[in-house]
Amino acid sequence: MRLWQHPLADLAAAASLVRPFSGPAGVHAPAPAPADPPPRRHAATPPRRHAATPPREDHPMESQATRMHAVTAETAKIVDLVLDYSRRRILASDTPLDKPISEFELDRLAGRTIDENGIGARRALALFEHVLAPACITTDHPQYLSFIPTAPTKAAIAFDLVVSASALYGGSWLEGAGAVHAENEVLAWLANEFGLPSTAGGVFVQGGTLGNLSALVAAREQARLTLREAGTDHPGRWKVVCSAEAHSSIASAARVMDVDVVPVDPGPDGVLRGDAVRAALEEHGASVFAVVATAGSTNFGIVDDVASIAALNDEFGFWLHVDGAYGLAAMLSPLARDRFAGVERADSLIVDPHKWLFAPFDACALIYRDPETGRRAHTQHAEYLDTLTETSEWSPSDYAAHLTRRARGLPLWFSLATYGGAAYRDAITGSLQLTQDIAREISSRDGVRLVRDPQLSVVVFEREGWSREDYAAWSARLLDEQRAFVTPSSHAGRPNTRFAIVNPMTTFEQLVGILDTMA
Numbered sequence: 001m002r003l004w005q006h007p008l009a010d011l012a013a014a015a016s017l018v019r020p021f022s023g024p025a026g027v028h029a030p031a032p033a034p035a036d037p038p039p040r041r042h043a044a045t046p047p048r049r050h051a052a053t054p055p056r057e058d059h060p061m062e063s064q065a066t067r068m069h070a071v072t073a074e075t076a077k078i079v080d081l082v083l084d085y086s087r088r089r090i091l092a093s094d095t096p097l098d099k100p101i102s103e104f105e106l107d108r109l110a111g112r113t114i115d116e117n118g119i120g121a122r123r124a125l126a127l128f129e130h131v132l133a134p135a136c137i138t139t140d141h142p143q144y145l146s147f148i149p150t151a152p153t154k155a156a157i158a159f160d161l162v163v164s165a166s167a168l169y170g171g172s173w174l175e176g177a178g179a180v181h182a183e184n185e186v187l188a189w190l191a192n193e194f195g196l197p198s199t200a201g202g203v204f205v206q207g208g209t210l211g212n213l214s215a216l217v218a219a220r221e222q223a224r225l226t227l228r229e230a231g232t233d234h235p236g237r238w239k240v241v242c243s244a245e246a247h248s249s250i251a252s253a254a255r256v257m258d259v260d261v262v263p264v265d266p267g268p269d270g271v272l273r274g275d276a277v278r279a280a281l282e283e284h285g286a287s288v289f290a291v292v293a294t295a296g297s298t299n300f301g302i303v304d305d306v307a308s309i310a311a312l313n314d315e316f317g318f319w320l321h322v323d324g325a326y327g328l329a330a331m332l333s334p335l336a337r338d339r340f341a342g343v344e345r346a347d348s349l350i351v352d353p354h355k356w357l358f359a360p361f362d363a364c365a366l367i368y369r370d371p372e373t374g375r376r377a378h379t380q381h382a383e384y385l386d387t388l389t390e391t392s393e394w395s396p397s398d399y400a401a402h403l404t405r406r407a408r409g410l411p412l413w414f415s416l417a418t419y420g421g422a423a424y425r426d427a428i429t430g431s432l433q434l435t436q437d438i439a440r441e442i443s444s445r446d447g448v449r450l451v452r453d454p455q456l457s458v459v460v461f462e463r464e465g466w467s468r469e470d471y472a473a474w475s476a477r478l479l480d481e482q483r484a485f486v487t488p489s490s491h492a493g494r495p496n497t498r499f500a501i502v503n504p505m506t507t508f509e510q511l512v513g514i515l516d517t518m519a
């Protein structure tokens with residue numbers, strides 16, 4: 001009985017429906033000669049570590065048990081296929097935006113791919129290239145302007161392959177010292193940019209949501225400790241104070257921790273300030289274990305007045321956490337740095353390299369002013385882990401709510417090491433400038449208006465007279481025509497839309513072209 005069928009005709013049909021990127025002409029066209037000196041490690045002598053094992057001929061008696069792991073002609077072919085695809089994808093400049101299709105359609109086009117015998121790498125990869133990948137929006141496309149996009153550098157994407165190929169364990173010094181060392185150099189570099197002391201440190205976690213949660217858990221642990229030491233009563237409910245426009249992950253962390261959120265209204269400009277936070281602290285007293293300042297709100301890219309919030313610390317004594325998942329990257333640019341005064345007083349902060357620091361998914365840098373506070377809150381204890389936890393060595397697992405971890409900071413490390421910090425400053429400055437340019441354009445046009453002046457690289461604007469349905473239909477048409485991915489949003493009950501710009505390849509002309517479709 002044939003359970004599934006995958007005629008080539010179907011693949012061809014799918015391929016014509018969805019235009020796959022073509023990649024540069026000649027996949028194996030010789031690359032320009034590298035300017036860098038050859039790596040020292042492999043200089044002179046033939047490569048010591050990865051001298052290619054000559055593939056064994058496929059042997060009929062090759063044990064099925066080792067077939068997937070042994071280096072054979074079959075495995076070499078699989079690796080070539082995958083690396084060739086990756087090379088084409090990374091170097092393509094015409095990858096379409098693409099769009100989701102229905103589960104029904106995917107079922108029809110992809111058919112059944114998993115059975116007892118396998119369909120083979122060539123077929124599975126063709127399915128991915130022609131059916132599955134085109135049903136995923138290209139998040140690093142220059143006209144992907146929704147949510148917070150991603151725009152990994154070529155070096156960072158390429159090195160992500162190396163991280164996978166190397167089977168690194170990023171959880172402990174014992175197992176991953178070299179990787180952890182490099183990740184820590186990045187964290188130290190970032191901490192220095194943000195004005196934290198050189199003793200600051202932390203860990204790359206999966207995303208901002210887990211970063212915020214881990215920081216707040218450390219904050220509460222610290223508050224508990226302080227109360228215990230002072231012999232004071234435990235408050236009935238722990239509370240975290242943040243802007244009413246703070247990211248949803250703060251509320252999510254509070255639910256997980258079973259603590260309450262005290263939302264404080266920011267000013268009409270969206271900026272949370274010290275006076276409003278003071279009122280909340282006076283009302284809720286010692287039950288407040290943390291105040292979260294947002295350094296670049298997701299919806300508007302607004303930076304709270306961190307300095308005036310931090311100034312309250314002398315009087316009230318709380319843990320200051322700065323959620324800079326999207327926006328803190330802008331501290332690298334002289335155009336925006338001034339907006340972040342006070343960040344240097346944070347007890348903890350996060351920034352997502354997968355947002356505006358040009359690293360691939362998924363990575364959040366979580367940094368503690370005093371890493372010991374994170375370690376105290378998060379180290380897991382178990383007999384089999386004692387050998388790791390009873391040392392003074394730096395184990396990234398100890399600094400967040402996780403254990404096994406990918407060395408996900410390494411793509412950023414490699415990219416930073418490759419291009420240097422100035423390239424990052426220039427790229428971020430470019431998006432800040434483009435945002436100002438397009439905001440000016442919006443202000444000068446009839447029929448559209450800014451909802452708020454942009455501070456960083458998010459522009460929120462309204463089209464006069466449009467309902468939610470109008471925005472939705474327009475947005476769907478843009479994606480349908482593969483022109484752009486710009487989704488509807490809203491503020492204070494009014495519908496609007498926004499451009500979130502982090503991709504250095506996004507141009508003014510592209511954005512103007514999108515505005516023209518609103519006429």
Ligand SMILES: *Cc1c(COP(=O)(O)O)cnc(C)c1O
Nearest residue numbers: 207208209247249298323325326
């Ligand atoms: C994106 C974002 C988060 C959540 O980060 P994830 O990596 O998506 O989990 C938290 N806070 C802010 C301000 C963000 O922009």
